[in-house]
Amino acid sequence: MIQWITSYFNRNTQAAPLAVFRVFFGFMMLASIVRFWLNGWIEKLYILPKFSFSYYGFEWVKPLGNFTYVIFIICGLSAFFVGIGYKYRLAIITFFLSFTYIELMDKTTYLNHYYFISVLSFLLIFLPANAYFSVDAKKNPGIAFQKIPRWCIDSIKLLLGIVYFYAGLAKINSDWLLKAMPLKIWLPSKYDLPFLGDLLQQEWVHYAFSWSGMFYDLLIPFLLLYRRTRLFAFVLVVIFHVLTRVLFPIGMFPYIMIVSALIFFDSGIHHKILEKISRFFGIVKAYFDNGRELNFYPKKKKFLLSFLSLFFIVQLLLPWRYLLYPGELFWTEEGFRFSWRVMLMEKAGYAQLKVVDGETGKRFYVDNSDFLTPFQEKQMSTQPDFILQYAHFLADHFKKDGHENIEIYVESYVALNGRKSTSYIDPDTNLLEEKDSFKHKTFILPFNDQIKGL
Amino acid sequence: MSKNLRFPILILLITMFSCSDAEDDTGGDTTDSFDRGKMLQNWADNIIIPSFETFEGITQNLEEKTLAFTEEPTEAGLTELRSAYEEGYLGFQTVSLFEIGEAEAVNYRANLNTYPLDAEGVEEKISADEYNLELPSSYDEQGFPALDYLLNGIAESDSEIVEFYTSHENAEVYKNYLESVSKRINALTSVVHSGWKNSFRDDFVANTGSSSTGAVDRITNDYVLYYEKFVRSGKIGIPAGAFTGNPVPGAVEAYYSPSLSKDLYLTALQTTQNFFNGRHFDGSQDGPGYDDYLDYLNTIKNGEDLSSLINGQFVTINEQAAVLDNNFVSQVENNNNDMLAAFDELQQNVVLLKVDMMQALSISVDYVDSDGD
Structure with missing residues (x-):
C-alpha cells in the first residue's frame, strides 16, 4: 500500500491537460468578470446598497465605493494573465485574493459557484500550471516542462469530484426524493419552454428529475474517472448542465463545469486542443514539447503534499459541520454555506423589524426598503445571521438618530419547500442581546416538520 | 479535436448561442396545464x-x-x-x-x-x-x-x-x-x-412567458407591491405611525375630507380581493385568477389550501374594519390601537401573498436579476 502511494506520487504525466485547464479557466473568468460588469451588477450589488452583509470574521471586507471597479479590473486582468500564463504565480494569487475579496464584500450574493471558483483558484496557486504552453515557459526555459507530477492534475479531479459527490449527498433527503421538492415548485413555472413546457407540469417528471439529479451528482465523478464510461459521462455532463442552464438563471457556471470536466480526458485531446489554439494564434507548440519532466525538490514536494492533503481534509470535513448544530439544517441554515448544497431548497421569507424603546414601550416598524435592496431584503428575511446583523446595524442607525433604550425585535415568517409560512425568529427576543458567533442561534424557532436524510 | 468530442461540443455551442440571457417571451401553447x-x-x-x-x-x-x-x-x-x-x-x-x-x-x-x-x-x-x-x-x-x-x-x-x-x-x-x-x-x-x-x-x-418580463410575473409583483405599500402602509400603517411610533393624522388619505378615508380603504381592499379571485368588474362572476392558479398548482404539490387561507384573511380584515371610524383622522387621534390592529391583520396577508403565494407561483420579487446557484 505504502509502496503504491509512494510510486503514485512519483508518477509523471503530460502537462497539457493542466495547461488547457489553466487557459480555459483564465479566459472564462475574464468573460465572467466582463459579463458581471456589463450587466451592471457591480453597481447594483456592491455600490448602490447602503449596507453590506459581512461574513462573520470578515467584517473588515467592504465594498470600496467606486474603487470597487478597480478590484474587478484587477480581478479581470489577473484572470487574463492566468489564461496566457504570464507571471502565473503572481497572477493566480492576485486572482484568488481579488475574487475572494469580491465574494466576501457581501454575503447576499453568496453562491456555491463563486465559492467553487475561490477554492479552485486557491488550489491552482500550488500547481505548476504554467509549466507548459504559457508565456512563462516560453520566456524561461528553466521552468518549462512537458511532464509534471500526476497528482497535480488529479488534485483538480479530486476537487471536482468532491463538488459533485457532496452535491449528490445533499440531495439524499426526504424533500428532494420523496416529495420532489423544490423541483415541483420550480419546474411547472417553466410552462413556456418549447417541447418541455407541458412535460414539466407532470408530477412524474419532477420525480424523474429529482432522482436522476441525485444519481448524476453522486456517480458522475466515477463515470468520468473510468476510461470506458468517460465519453458517455461527458455527454451526460453536457446534457445536465445545458438543461440547468435552460431551466434556471445560472449564469456562466454550467459552461465552467462542462469545460472543467475536460480535465478527466487523456492528454491526447488536450494536445489537439492546444494544436488548434497554436495554429490559430501562430504559436509554435513544439517549443513546449521539450520532453523535460518536472520533479519537485523533496522538501518542496513534502510541503506541497502535506499542505494540499490538509486542504482536502478540510474540504471533506467542512460540509459535515452542520451535524454539530441542533435543528433542521434547511431551516436554520447553520452550516449550510460552503457545502455544495446547490439548488436544494425553495425558501422565501418576510421579516418586519420592530424598534422598541425599552422604557416607554413605544415601538415602530422598519421599512426595509429604506436600508436594503430588494435582493438583500430577500436574503435577510430567510437567514438568521443576516437578520441579526441587520438588527445591530439598525440599532446603530437609530441611536445616531437620537433614539434611546433601543430594543429590536423581528416578526418573521418563512416558507420552506412549499410548506405554509410559519414564524421563524422568536418575536420576543431582543436581537441586540444576541451576538453573532458560530454557536447555535437559540432565537430561531423550531421547524414544525421533519426532513429526513443527510 | 477528437471526433468523439465534436457532438457534445456542438450541442454546447448551440445552446450557448441559443440561450442568451434575454429570454424569449413568446409562450408555447399549454394543453393540459x-x-x-x-x-x-x-x-x-x-x-x-x-x-x-x-x-x-x-x-x-x-x-x-x-x-x-x-x-x-x-x-x-x-x-x-x-x-x-x-x-x-x-x-x-x-x-x-x-x-x-x-x-x-x-x-x-x-x-x-x-x-x-x-x-x-x-x-x-x-x-x-x-x-x-x-x-x-x-x-x-x-x-x-x-x-x-x-x-x-x-x-x-x-x-x-x-x-x-x-x-x-x-x-x-x-x-x-x-x-x-x-x-x-x-x-x-x-x-x-x-x-x-x-x-x-x-x-x-x-x-404568457415565465421570465421576469412575463405579464403574470410583472403584474404579480405590482399586485403584491400595491397591497403592501399602498394599501397596508399608505392607507393604514403610515397614518397609524407603524413606522415612526407616532400617529400621523396628516398622512391620512383624503385628509381634508376625512370621512371619505375609510371608504377609500375599503374600495382598494375590495379591488385587491376581487383581482385575486378574478371577479369581473361588474361583479357578475368569477373568472380565472390567482385563486384558481393556486388551486391548480396545489393539485401538483398537495400543500396548504392557500387560496382559502388568503380569502379567509381578506374576510378577517374586512371584519376588523367594521370597528374603524369612517374618519381615519379621528380614528388615529382617538383610538390608534384599532388602526394598528388593522395594520396587523393586513400584515397577515402580506405574508401569505408575498411569501407563500409568490413561492407557490415560483415568481421572485423584483430582485436584481443576478445568477442563482
Whole structure:
C-alpha cells in the first residue's frame, strides 16, 4: 500500500491537460468578470446598497465605493494573465485574493459557484500550471516542462469530484426524493419552454428529475474517472448542465463545469486542443514539447503534499459541520454555506423589524426598503445571521438618530419547500442581546416538520 | 479535436448561442396545464379595461363639473363638484392597482394620488402663478389630494371656500390650478385607458412567458407591491405611525375630507380581493385568477389550501374594519390601537401573498436579476 502511494506520487504525466485547464479557466473568468460588469451588477450589488452583509470574521471586507471597479479590473486582468500564463504565480494569487475579496464584500450574493471558483483558484496557486504552453515557459526555459507530477492534475479531479459527490449527498433527503421538492415548485413555472413546457407540469417528471439529479451528482465523478464510461459521462455532463442552464438563471457556471470536466480526458485531446489554439494564434507548440519532466525538490514536494492533503481534509470535513448544530439544517441554515448544497431548497421569507424603546414601550416598524435592496431584503428575511446583523446595524442607525433604550425585535415568517409560512425568529427576543458567533442561534424557532436524510 | 468530442461540443455551442440571457417571451401553447393566457385575458378584459372604462367616464364628469364650477363658482356648484371628486377618488381605488403599461410609463399613481399633499407648495405656486404639473417634483401638488385641498381644505366654511374662486386676489389662479388638476387627472386616465384599448391589451394577454418580463410575473409583483405599500402602509400603517411610533393624522388619505378615508380603504381592499379571485368588474362572476392558479398548482404539490387561507384573511380584515371610524383622522387621534390592529391583520396577508403565494407561483420579487446557484 505504502509502496503504491509512494510510486503514485512519483508518477509523471503530460502537462497539457493542466495547461488547457489553466487557459480555459483564465479566459472564462475574464468573460465572467466582463459579463458581471456589463450587466451592471457591480453597481447594483456592491455600490448602490447602503449596507453590506459581512461574513462573520470578515467584517473588515467592504465594498470600496467606486474603487470597487478597480478590484474587478484587477480581478479581470489577473484572470487574463492566468489564461496566457504570464507571471502565473503572481497572477493566480492576485486572482484568488481579488475574487475572494469580491465574494466576501457581501454575503447576499453568496453562491456555491463563486465559492467553487475561490477554492479552485486557491488550489491552482500550488500547481505548476504554467509549466507548459504559457508565456512563462516560453520566456524561461528553466521552468518549462512537458511532464509534471500526476497528482497535480488529479488534485483538480479530486476537487471536482468532491463538488459533485457532496452535491449528490445533499440531495439524499426526504424533500428532494420523496416529495420532489423544490423541483415541483420550480419546474411547472417553466410552462413556456418549447417541447418541455407541458412535460414539466407532470408530477412524474419532477420525480424523474429529482432522482436522476441525485444519481448524476453522486456517480458522475466515477463515470468520468473510468476510461470506458468517460465519453458517455461527458455527454451526460453536457446534457445536465445545458438543461440547468435552460431551466434556471445560472449564469456562466454550467459552461465552467462542462469545460472543467475536460480535465478527466487523456492528454491526447488536450494536445489537439492546444494544436488548434497554436495554429490559430501562430504559436509554435513544439517549443513546449521539450520532453523535460518536472520533479519537485523533496522538501518542496513534502510541503506541497502535506499542505494540499490538509486542504482536502478540510474540504471533506467542512460540509459535515452542520451535524454539530441542533435543528433542521434547511431551516436554520447553520452550516449550510460552503457545502455544495446547490439548488436544494425553495425558501422565501418576510421579516418586519420592530424598534422598541425599552422604557416607554413605544415601538415602530422598519421599512426595509429604506436600508436594503430588494435582493438583500430577500436574503435577510430567510437567514438568521443576516437578520441579526441587520438588527445591530439598525440599532446603530437609530441611536445616531437620537433614539434611546433601543430594543429590536423581528416578526418573521418563512416558507420552506412549499410548506405554509410559519414564524421563524422568536418575536420576543431582543436581537441586540444576541451576538453573532458560530454557536447555535437559540432565537430561531423550531421547524414544525421533519426532513429526513443527510 | 477528437471526433468523439465534436457532438457534445456542438450541442454546447448551440445552446450557448441559443440561450442568451434575454429570454424569449413568446409562450408555447399549454394543453393540459393551467392556462395563464386565459387568466391574463380575464384580468384584462373583465377587470382592468372595464375599470378604466368606468373610471374614465368619472374623470370626464369630474373635469366637466370642474369647468362648470370655475365658470360660475357657487356653493351649489361646489357641492356638486365635491361629489364628483368623491366619486373620482373612490373610482381611482379600482384602477390604482394596475400600474403597468401606460400607467407605469406616465407614473399614473404618483400623479393622481401622492399624499400627504404639499399644501404649502400648492399655495406658493398659486401666489407666484407659476406651476408645471408635469414635473416629477409636482407629484405631491396635484391629483386627488390637491382637489381635496382645493375643495375642502383651503377654508373652513363653504362660503369662504367659494370666495377663493370669486373675490380672492388670486381667484383666477385658483380657478386655473383647479382646472389644471382635474384636466390632468382626466387626461392621464384617458392615456392609460387608450393604452389598454390599443396595443397593450394584446401584448399583455399574449405575454404568457415565465421570465421576469412575463405579464403574470410583472403584474404579480405590482399586485403584491400595491397591497403592501399602498394599501397596508399608505392607507393604514403610515397614518397609524407603524413606522415612526407616532400617529400621523396628516398622512391620512383624503385628509381634508376625512370621512371619505375609510371608504377609500375599503374600495382598494375590495379591488385587491376581487383581482385575486378574478371577479369581473361588474361583479357578475368569477373568472380565472390567482385563486384558481393556486388551486391548480396545489393539485401538483398537495400543500396548504392557500387560496382559502388568503380569502379567509381578506374576510378577517374586512371584519376588523367594521370597528374603524369612517374618519381615519379621528380614528388615529382617538383610538390608534384599532388602526394598528388593522395594520396587523393586513400584515397577515402580506405574508401569505408575498411569501407563500409568490413561492407557490415560483415568481421572485423584483430582485436584481443576478445568477442563482
